[in-house]
Amino acid sequence: MKLFDVYPVFDIEPVKGDGCYIYDKSGTKYLDFYGGHAVISIGHSHPHYVEMVSTQLANLGFYSNSVENSLQVELAEKLGALSGLEDYQLFLCNSGAEANENALKMASFATGKTKIIAFENAFHGRTSSAVNITHNLKIQAPINQTFEREWLPLNEIEPVKLALEKGDIAAVIIEGIQGIGGIYIPTKTFLEAVAELCKTYDVPLILDEIQSGSGRSGKYFAFQYADIQPDIISIAKGIGNGFPIGGILLSPKYKASYGLLGTTFGGNHLACAAAISVLDVIKNENLIENANKIGDYLQAKLKQIPTVKAVRGKGLMIGIDFDFPVGKLRTKLVKEHQLFTGSAGNPNTVRLLPPLNVTMADADLFLEKLILALEN
Numbered sequence: 001m002k003l004f005d006v007y008p009v010f011d012i013e014p015v016k017g018d019g020c021y022i023y024d025k026s027g028t029k030y031l032d033f034y035g036g037h038a039v040i041s042i043g044h045s046h047p048h049y050v051e052m053v054s055t056q057l058a059n060l061g062f063y064s065n066s067v068e069n070s071l072q073v074e075l076a077e078k079l080g081a082l083s084g085l086e087d088y089q090l091f092l093c094n095s096g097a098e099a100n101e102n103a104l105k106m107a108s109f110a111t112g113k114t115k116i117i118a119f120e121n122a123f124h125g126r127t128s129s130a131v132n133i134t135h136n137l138k139i140q141a142p143i144n145q146t147f148e149r150e151w152l153p154l155n156e157i158e159p160v161k162l163a164l165e166k167g168d169i170a171a172v173i174i175e176g177i178q179g180i181g182g183i184y185i186p187t188k189t190f191l192e193a194v195a196e197l198c199k200t201y202d203v204p205l206i207l208d209e210i211q212s213g214s215g216r217s218g219k220y221f222a223f224q225y226a227d228i229q230p231d232i233i234s235i236a237k238g239i240g241n242g243f244p245i246g247g248i249l250l251s252p253k254y255k256a257s258y259g260l261l262g263t264t265f266g267g268n269h270l271a272c273a274a275a276i277s278v279l280d281v282i283k284n285e286n287l288i289e290n291a292n293k294i295g296d297y298l299q300a301k302l303k304q305i306p307t308v309k310a311v312r313g314k315g316l317m318i319g320i321d322f323d324f325p326v327g328k329l330r331t332k333l334v335k336e337h338q339l340f341t342g343s344a345g346n347p348n349t350v351r352l353l354p355p356l357n358v359t360m361a362d363a364d365l366f367l368e369k370l371i372l373a374l375e376n
Contacts, residue, residue, distance in 0.1 A: 010334055017044025020355050020362045022340070030334070033366050034342040038179065038211045038317070038353040041238030042281040046357075049241055049277040056273035064264060071272035078279045079239075079249075083220040088233070088249040089256065092267030096210035096236030097125025099246035100173070102261055103232045104129045106254060107171035107204040114147040117163055117172040119154045121181030121345055124173065124208055133173060135181075136345075154184055157193045164201045171204045171232075176212035176222030182344040183312045183319025183351060191226035204231040210246070211317070214238030215282050215356055218292035218315030225314070238356075243274035287356040291315035294363050298352070301367050307374050309348075318352040319344060326350050329373060337369040 014022040014030070020043060022030050032040065042049060056071075063069075072092065080086040093099055108114060118124065118133040125131060132144045135151050152159045154174075163169065172194060178184040186194075198205040207230040212222035216238060219225060223233075229251065236246035246266075265271075282288060295315040302311045302320055310321040322329070325347040333339040342351035354362070 010331075012334065019043040019046075020358045028338060030338045030340055031362065031365055031369065032340045033352050033354040033358075034340045035353045035355050036242070037237065037342070038216060039237045039240070039242055040355045041214050041216065041241050042278050042285075042287065043355040043357045044242075046241070046277070046281055048281055049274065052273045052277040053243065053270060056269055060269050062265075062268050062270065065262070065267060069267065069269065069272065071269055071276065072267045075267075075272045075275050075279070078276060078283075082279055082283055083249075084224070085233075085249060087252050089252070089254065090247055090249055091261055092245065092247045092271070093263050094244050094265050094271075095125075095246045096208075096234065097127040097130045097246075098263075098266075099210065099234035099236050099248050100124045100130040100133075100206075100208060101127055103173070103206045103208075103234045103248050104133075104171060105261070106232060106248070106250065107206060109260070110204055110254070111170045111202075113168055113170035115168050115170055116147065116149045117160065117169055118149055118151050119174055119178075119186075120151050121154070121178055121184060122151065122173075122175060122208075123178070123180035123345075124175075125210075154178070155187050155190045157190060157197075160194055161197055164197050164203060167201070169201070169203050171206050172198055173206040173208055175208045175210075177217060177314060177317050179211035179317070179351070179353075180345055182321075182346040182349045183317060185222075185312065185314060186226075188226040191223060191228055195226075195228040195230070198231075206230065206232045206234065208234050210234055210236045211238075211353075212314075214278065215288040215291055216315055216317050216353070218288060218295060220288060222314060222317075239278055240271060240274045241278045243271055245271040245275055282356065285357060288315075290358070291356050294358055294360065297360065298363055298367070301363075305371065305374070313352075316352070316354055316356060316358065320350045320352065321346070322348050322350070324348060332373050333369065337373050339366065339369045339373075 016023040076090040122135045207223045233249040312319045
């Protein structure tokens with residue numbers, strides 16, 4: 001048997017990680033400014049993370065949600081405290097796409113409707129409902145296109161108002177910061193206007209914080225730059241630092257009932273141990289503050305590079321635009337300068353998503369490598 005060949009990959013195999021660095025089979029050291037799609041939030045192989053997951057595995061790796069699991073309660077309490085959303089409720093699943101599936105399901109339960117408003121360049125996942133609202137028709141099979149959706153331009157409120165006035169909308173879903181789309185940020189004014197319209201028309205507002213959450217933006221959630229309270233928030237990626245975990249935070253107005261949602265592996269013991277350790281490290285090492293400090297420094301320095309045409313982002317979620325496709329540049333950075341960066345939907349954009357414990361020395365090394373690659 002061979003692998004189903006759907007991933008274009010660099011011919012590099014990381015076998016070890018340490019903080020902001022990874023090492024391949026030959027021992028070559030790479031600076032990781034991509035974090036595996038924004039997954040690595042507290043650094044590779046953080047000691048607290050390794051200890052908690054290892055200890056939990058030695059005790060009990062898994063049992064189903066048919067028994068009590070105090071780790072789930074601890075996770076919910078710590079997540080509520082760190083995010084400032086103590087009055088929300090937590091449902092745990094396994095991935096970001098699954099989180100959005102459950103968010104859409106809860107919105108449809110609440111409204112009895114099926115049409116979704118999403119935004120141009122959005123990416124919400126590859127599973128059935130999530131991919132139907134992802135703004136990329138190439139990855140949608142006919143079976144995915146089972147309900148109506150409308151993609152509207154980001155940061156333009158009038159189209160949202162006109163769409164909601166029709167009265168047939170089940171939910172509005174928006175990324176706290178568009179990731180794969182190219183690091184585009186919904187403005188404070190826009191988010192607040194959307195939230196107000198959703199209240200007026202009694203339509204759930206879903207904030208997809210899968211990539212922009214867990215402190216990456218310089219707030220725990222990126223939407224917290226605006227004065228809003230979403231109805232549902234989807235989470236994944238950085239909350240597990242590499243262990244598969246997702247979830248949704250539901251506002252107090254949603255009432256649970258047995259069987260309403262369910263999952264076999266969601267909220268399992270190992271996933272909870274991983275997520276609790278991440279929350280501990282983010283809090284104890286002040287990583288949200290670090291994301292702000294290093295992110296501001298990087299953006300200021302990047303804007304001084306002549307070949308950089310634009311820089312966007314918040315915290316350690318940064319997009320860099322050039323006036324040329326960046327595929328060859330990214331390959332050069334990996335092959336010649338041992339530096340991992342990310343791509344985006346825009347072929348001229350490099351995406352930066354380093355671990356939140358990146359240091360100023362790491363940032364300077366990144367800038368040095370980028371400038372060398374651009375000059376040669």
